[in-house]
Amino acid sequence: MAQLVSLHDAVAELVHDGDTMAMEGFTHLIPFAAAHEVIRQRRRDLVLVRLTPDLIYDQMIGMGCASKLVFSWGGNPGVGSLHRFRDAVTNGWPVPLEVEEHSHAGMANRYVAGASGLPFAVLRGYRGTDLMKQTATIASITCPFTGEELTAVPAMNPDVSVIHAQRADRDGNIQMWGITGVQKEAVLAAKRSLVTVEEIVDHLDPVPGQVILPTWSINAVALAPNGAHPSYAHGYYDRDNGFYQQWEQISRDRDSFTAWMTEHILQPTAADGGATEAAS
Amino acid sequence: MAQLVSLHDAVAELVHDGDTMAMEGFTHLIPFAAAHEVIRQRRRDLVLVRLTPDLIYDQMIGMGCASKLVFSWGGNPGVGSLHRFRDAVTNGWPVPLEVEEHSHAGMANRYVAGASGLPFAVLRGYRGTDLMKQTATIASITCPFTGEELTAVPAMNPDVSVIHAQRADRDGNIQMWGITGVQKEAVLAAKRSLVTVEEIVDHLDPVPGQVILPTWSINAVALAPNGAHPSYAHGYYDRDNGFYQQWEQISRDRDSFTAWMTEHILQPTAADGGATEAAS
Amino acid sequence: MTSEGTAGARLGWTADEMMTIAAARQLRPGTSCFVGIGLPSTAANLARATHAPDLALIYESGCLGAQPGRLPLSIGDGVLADTAVAVITVPEVFNYWLQPGRIDIGFLAAAQLDRYANINTTVIGDYATPTVRLPGAGGAPEIAASCREGIIIVRQNPRTFVDRLDFVTSVGFGTGPGSRERLGLHGNGPQTVITDIGILKPDAANCELTLTALHPGATVEQARASAGWPLAVAEDLTDTAPPTAEELQRLRALTTT
């Protein structure tokens, strides 16, 4: 049974320095409020895992939370670069960042293997690319029936996975819909899991396209209204494309980045700190 | 784009003697009307693939359509045995039946591999059981990262897969809901596919728990109202548990079986022949 | 079953009812249970109707947390989907839920059982030329392999409790201590076997099934005579508490609707 707790307490209990942590959400339902709480609690040496680091990891990397990034596409979608990610990789600012690089298909299948209790997954991928030279977690495997050679990737089993969903009921069952990406796999692959939600309701009325996570399959649920902003929550609010575009300017420069994070995230009265308030 | 055709024409075009054919539906949405059309068209030497042969394959086996059965559980759920299946296996009546036996997990993963364009699937299964001695399509495989030994099963790619769904739109997009079993995988794994439906509508209103198959992923759609009976169609009609219980008596004896099939299936005015009428 | 008849004559319930009730009592509140059809489904739903209303039932048809008001005839009845917390695909139930060891209890029936609680549900006689062709494996091999613990419900007589299985469909403790580890089976294996005569548990040292409790009216001699091997009996053999009025009433309500 999942515990209903505040976002502050959930992060304090479930996220530890040095953890391998996945915070998933494919463009949609990105758990920004939880990431901001991790930043406020000054977690360090995290191995951050995500298909698309997006702004959420650009912020955590720039604030020095991460020592390693496992990912497959590190850009600001439709806008350009992730400058904090770039600065960490090329200049080691604020701390050096090791990268482990895959394709989306490889990352997705690593979560699938993790969720399935298997040590590896098989796919048609990577062959002929330089990723096979640079990434140690890619291997070849031979079909025992046909002799065909394919690619294997190891299971991804984070110490903790964090996702954002639209709703939970009071028993802690989770309901999300719209683009659900790899969130179910990320949660089921993890040793510990936290789900932030827009609202907690008495009854989860069925919704087309819904994905349900039973309460006994997760550890904690925390209320975090607007908790995906500037990403979006289908049926609640739209993606703040304007902010994704502004991030290009905010993040390009170290000082403007630090100033913005200090004003909006580190100070509890911050714009989307409201999510934290509501949950604590 | 899927063709909207009559059940008669769909079976005539897509199902050939000697085909490996999967007709899936896990208790729910079992494509009985299509099976009856296959029986009426006197297909022979089929390799029938299904997790649970159920009454649908008991009827086809008893009518001599099959030379081989690939399956994982061959009983009449909650009632007892499949007498035509037993008679074919133990006495070769009406024709000898070769069996290739798996577990549900193995069969499900064979379809997954087939749908995924992979030659095999990996699972934790079969180890220590006599299935590994009797079934050639089970092998061991070693994890290239951990060295752990696991089980591999080959992809299942039927020549033709047939399923029953609640609805299609006029473009041939398919919508089903309730227990959807392995139907998506069975269709995507097949070289050719036929979907029978309860009704064809102008617009597929979203339904919670729905599975959608785009028209370009299947070959043919045929109207077959009541086409899952005595199985059921969630939202349309319930499972005819009474018939499943009567089948124990009907099928126990070769003569009573043959008489029942002749009266109800071979003659076009048969009880559920209505499905065929409506579709042709 | 002769035991059924005699028990039924002597007491206010049948041996099958006692067996089902004793099995239901094994299911702890707040746990998850992967349910096979038939006797396991009846016992699991009785547990939900009595002491474990929050027992999460998982059916291989893809129904997680099904809460049927009446007994399903099959594991894919509409009532399971209508009442489930979530309905998922069959590949998902096996790959994402069963295989990783997320399910607490795997609840199985058996046609044949041996002293190490290995199960046969495939054939009686030779595989190529069987005297009786049984349904086969279904979900059982992986349920027996991957659930945290196994519970088996089976009527006890010389045809079911055999010295040697005609076919090993699902593995209990294999050939004894260390077998599960060697085979890489992550679950802890069958911890309880409930029959119409009593309750058996694997010996901590040699993994062999040992009679630990007798149902009202059953005797050690009857238990021994009903096993195809020299049946081990616990020194601290206990008596199963008889069915309560509520248990009998709930069970009969379930099975008659």
Add this chain to the structure above:
Amino acid sequence: MTSEGTAGARLGWTADEMMTIAAARQLRPGTSCFVGIGLPSTAANLARATHAPDLALIYESGCLGAQPGRLPLSIGDGVLADTAVAVITVPEVFNYWLQPGRIDIGFLAAAQLDRYANINTTVIGDYATPTVRLPGAGGAPEIAASCREGIIIVRQNPRTFVDRLDFVTSVGFGTGPGSRERLGLHGNGPQTVITDIGILKPDAANCELTLTALHPGATVEQARASAGWPLAVAEDLTDTAPPTAEELQRLRALTTT
């Protein structure tokens, strides 16, 4: 882009507009197209708005048959889910839909391209100490491997058309004839490269990209000067038809909303 400026000055459209329109024309009605974000998404939606309304767009976020009324900024915008025939998970879109070769066209952009239409979107410079860190692979390696055919859209200049890639992110024809077969890549590989200067296609014999068409205002000299290798030019070089008024109007409507 200089080419953009000059073209824009000479004609009633920019070189980028010509490039996007020429790319859209390559998309046949009734086919399915796996769409990368940026230029491919713009061209694919232009095709839907003009000659191929039934083009099935597949986005790696899990949207099958998305029919956005406006251009999505990201591949996961809500408008894609709202208008899709089906929304599925990311593992499913790669495993069940892309990997088996169900998708007709894989439509990609590139930071660097070589003569065999291999693509780099990972780093400029050395991998360990890059001068420019690019976003990386995303879905591209498997899109390039498994779609029935590939279409690439890229601005042509000496920085993008390079003799040797700094990093091979996605494979076109590898090192030439036979490479795809040896690597077990089931798709037929990139069949068309559309740039702001013209259109290139792989030579049937040696797989090397060959200039087959020039956009209005562009010259062979310009094309050669914009390539980091001796660019092959087809004998039957054709001229790209200029944008129609409708194409320009639809494109500008898409990109300004």
